Amino acid sequence: MNISENLDKILGQIPSSVRLVAVTKKKSVAAIEEAYNYGIRDFAESRVQEALEKQEQLQNYQDICWHFIGHIQTNKAKQVLKNFHWIHSVDSLKLAKYLDKLADKNSISPHVCLQVKILHDPNKYGWKVEEIWQDLSKLESLKYIKIDGLMTILPLGLSQNECLDTFAKTKELASKITEKSSLQLKELSMGMSNDYLLAVEKGATMIRLGTIIFGERN
Template sequence: MTIAENLDKILSEIPSSVRLVAVTKKKPVTAIKEAYHYGIRDFAESRVQEAILKQEELQDHKDICWHFIGHIQTNKAKKILENFHWIHSVDSLKLAEHLDKLAAKTSIYPHVCLQVKLLPDPNKYGWEVMEFWQDLPKLEPLKHLKIEGLMTILPLGLSENECLETFEKTKELATKINEKSSLQLKELSMGMSNDYLLAVEKGATMIRLGSIIFGARN
C-alpha cells in the first residue's frame, strides 16, 4: 500500500480532533513530502542531527510543525529548542529546568509534554507517578515552557486490556494534575503504530505513527 492509502485508512478510523504526528526517523525526505502532499503537517523525529538535515531540505515547507520524541541529552537541548515546535519527551525535573533556562535566554518557548511511566520499564525514560508528584511543585514555576500535556510509551508485550488500562491511568493522572496544580494539561500524546486505536479510545489527543504509515524501518 502507498503512504496515501495508509493515511486514508488511519484517518478513517480516528476522530478529526486527534492530531496525527507522522514519525519519520530513518525515513527519506521523499516520504515526508509524500505525506505532506497528502495533507499531513505534523512530523516527528528522535535524532537531532538527522532531523536538522531533513529540515534544511524542507525549508520551503514552512507550515510543517516539528515534534521531538526522542530521549534528550542535556548538550543537545539547545538545538532541540531551536529546531522543534513541540517536545514530547521531557522526562525529568533536571531536563525541564534546563530547558526552561534555555528558553528564557533564547525567547523560544516550546510546547512541551511531560513523559510519564505508569508501569515499571527499564527500557523507557520518564517520571514514575510518585516521583512526579514530588517534583510537581518545582515544575509549576517553569514559566518559559508551555507545559501542555503528558506523553507515555507503553512497555512491550502488554495485553489489549493492559494497554487500555495504562492509557486510562495516564488520562486520570492528567486530570488529577489539573485539579491539584496550576498546570492545565490538555494534551495526551499516547499511542503508536501497534496501539493507537486503544489510545484514541482512552482519550489520546496526539498519536505518534511511523511504520503503519511509512512501512517498517530498515
C-alpha cells in the first residue's frame, strides 16, 4: 500500500479548502510519519490509550493537529480535552456540559463538532434533529468549548442518493442553527473512505479518511 500515491489521488479529487483528516486507528507510528512526510498535519484517533501512546512517540512533530473522533466516556473526557485540538464526537448535552466545565478548570478551549444523526441509526451516538433544537439554548450558554460545526456518520447500506441527501440535510441543519442561534457552525465533518466525494459535493469542510489512505486495518 503506497500511502503517498493514495494521498496524491485523494487530494487530486478534492478542493484545497477541504481539510483531510487522516484516521490512524490501529495504524503504526511509521504510517503516520509517512503521511506526515507527505504533508498531512491532521490526524485522528478514536481510542484514548492508543492515541496517547502514539502521541508520546510523535512528540517531536509539534505541528500535528490531533482530532478525536470516537465516543467519549466520562472518565476519559479530561484526557481527550488535554490531548486533542479538535473533538468531533460531542454527542450529547451531558457530554458538552461536562467538557465545558473541564475546559474552564484546565484553561483549555478545544474546537468541537456536535455529532448528529439525520437518519435513525441505533448503532450511532449523537443528537437527532429534534433533540438538537431542544438543547440549543443550553449549548449556546457554554462558554469554554468552541462549538464550530456538526459531524455525522452515515448509517450503513445507503444508496448514493440517500448519502447525498443526508449530507445535504446535515449542511442545511448547520446553516439553520447558525441563522437562528449564536452558534457559528462553519465546519462540517462528514465523509469517510467510502463516501467522501459525495460529502465534499454537499459541503464537507473536513473528511475523515483511514482505509483509503492506509489500507485495511489489521
